[in-house]
Amino acid sequence: MTLNCLIVDDEPLALELLESYVSRTPFLHLVAKCDSAIQALSVIESEPVDLIFLDIQMPELNGLELSRLVGNKVKIIFTTAFEQYAIEGFRVDALDYLLKPFNYTEFLRAATKALHWIEMLKSEASTRPVPQSIFVKSDYKLMQVQLKEILYIEGLKDYIRIQTEDGQGILTLMSMKSIEDFLPADIFIRVHRSYIVNINKIKTIERNRIIFGKVYIPISDSYKERFTELLDKRAIN
Numbered sequence: 459m460t461l462n463c464l465i466v467d468d469e470p471l472a473l474e475l476l477e478s479y480v481s482r483t484p485f486l487h488l489v490a491k492c493d494s495a496i497q498a499l500s501v502i503e504s505e506p507v508d509l510i511f512l513d514i515q516m517p518e519l520n521g522l523e524l525s526r527l528v529g530n531k532v533k534i535i536f537t538t539a540f541e542q543y544a545i546e547g548f549r550v551d552a553l554d555y556l557l558k559p560f561n562y563t564e565f566l567r568a569a570t571k572a573l574h575w576i577e578m579l580k581s582e583a584s585t586r587p588v589p590q591s592i593f594v595k596s597d598y599k600l601m602q603v604q605l606k607e608i609l610y611i612e613g614l615k616d617y618i619r620i621q622t623e624d625g626q627g628i629l630t631l632m633s634m635k636s637i638e639d640f641l642p643a644d645i646f647i648r649v650h651r652s653y654i655v656n657i658n659k660i661k662t663i664e665r666n667r668i669i670f671g672k673v674y675i676p677i678s679d680s681y682k683e684r685f686t687e688l689l690d691k692r693a694i695n
Contacts, residue, residue, distance in 0.1 A: 459577055460683070461569075462506050465491045466498045466521070467513040467537065472558070476511055476537065479565045485573055489680065495519035499527065503635055504651040505680050507532050509572050511556075514538040525552065531639060533576060535568050580643075592640065594620065594630040601628060605645070609670050611637060611654040621670075623659070649685050650678045657688060 463486050465476040473491050480488045489505050492498040495516055501507065512534050514521035525534050530551070539558040553575055554568040591604045603620055612619045613634040620628040638648055648654045653675045655668055662669040666677045677685055 459573065459580075460485055460487050461508040461573060461576060462487050462489045463509040463511065464489050464498060464501060464507050464532075465511045466493075466495060466516075466524070467511075468493050468516045469513070472513065472537070476565075479562055480511075482562065483566060483569055486569060487683070495521060495524040498524060502528060502532060503633065506648060506684065508576055509553075509569075510534050511537050531635065533572055535572060589640075589642070594628060594632070596628050596630050603628060605641070605656075606658070608646075608656050609659050610656065610668075610673075610675060611646075613652040621673075644688070647681075647685055647688055649681050650676050651680075657692070 463480060465473060465480065465488065467473050467476065470493070473493065477488065477491055480486045486509075489507055490498075490501045492501060495512075496519055498510065498512075499519075502510075510528075510532055512521040512524065514536055515538065521536060521538070525536075528534075534552045535554045535556060536552050537556045537558060537560070553572050556564060556568055589605065591602050593600050593602050595601075603622065607622045607624070609621045609623060611634070612621065614629075616631060616633075617629050618632050618634060618637055620630065622628070634648070634652070634654065638646070638654055641654070645657060646654050647657055649668065655675060659670070660668055663677075666682070668675040668677065
């Protein structure tokens with residue numbers, strides 16, 4: 459299993475060190491490095507992130523505040539020079555707390571702990587009953603949408619559009635991240651910051667694009683690895 463990770467620190471030297479540690483760790487893939495929590499929020503919304511190595515003392519928005527904003531969507535390992543934040547760090551359900559300066563052995567131990575924890579959570583999620591439908595608000599109505607009828611979901615700023623097999627496009631006020639967290643991950647896969655597709659409905663892939671009739675959905679580099687892994691699991695050997 460590969461964890462997509464984000465490193466967040468306002469000190470350039472700390473970012474460089476963390477980046478070198480991530481590059482040495484086979485099960486970590488660096489999505490982005492950010493010098494502020496504000497920048498990190500934007501990345502979390504648009505890119506697949508499993509784990510954040512997060513500094514605490516930063517201007518504008520500190521690491522503890524960011525952790526409260528993302529909640530349980532992303533797991534966090536705090537990296538800080540200030541020991542007094544340890545208790546508060548664990549109160550926001552951080553997986554670990556690395557006190558600067560820390561070496562690669564300490565980093566790897568914390569990262570491995572995160573890997574095992576996330577593997578366990580995903581294993582538990584896979585045994586839960588799969589929902590058959592969702593209810594969404596559209597045009598002042600509450601509409602039931604069968605998951606098996608969804609072709610793809612498109613992000614449109616503050617809205618998403620759910621495209622179904624019958625040609626209906628349902629607009630609802632929701633973020634891509636919110637709908638992605640709800641949908642079964644073995645069926646619905648994000649292939650671009652603006653698109654989630656139902657893998658059961660894919661018939662043609664051409665030049666890094668998924669084709670639904672006259673609609674061409676791009677597969678971005680950030681999501682290509684996970685998409686390919688899911689396809690490989692379904693491939694006939």
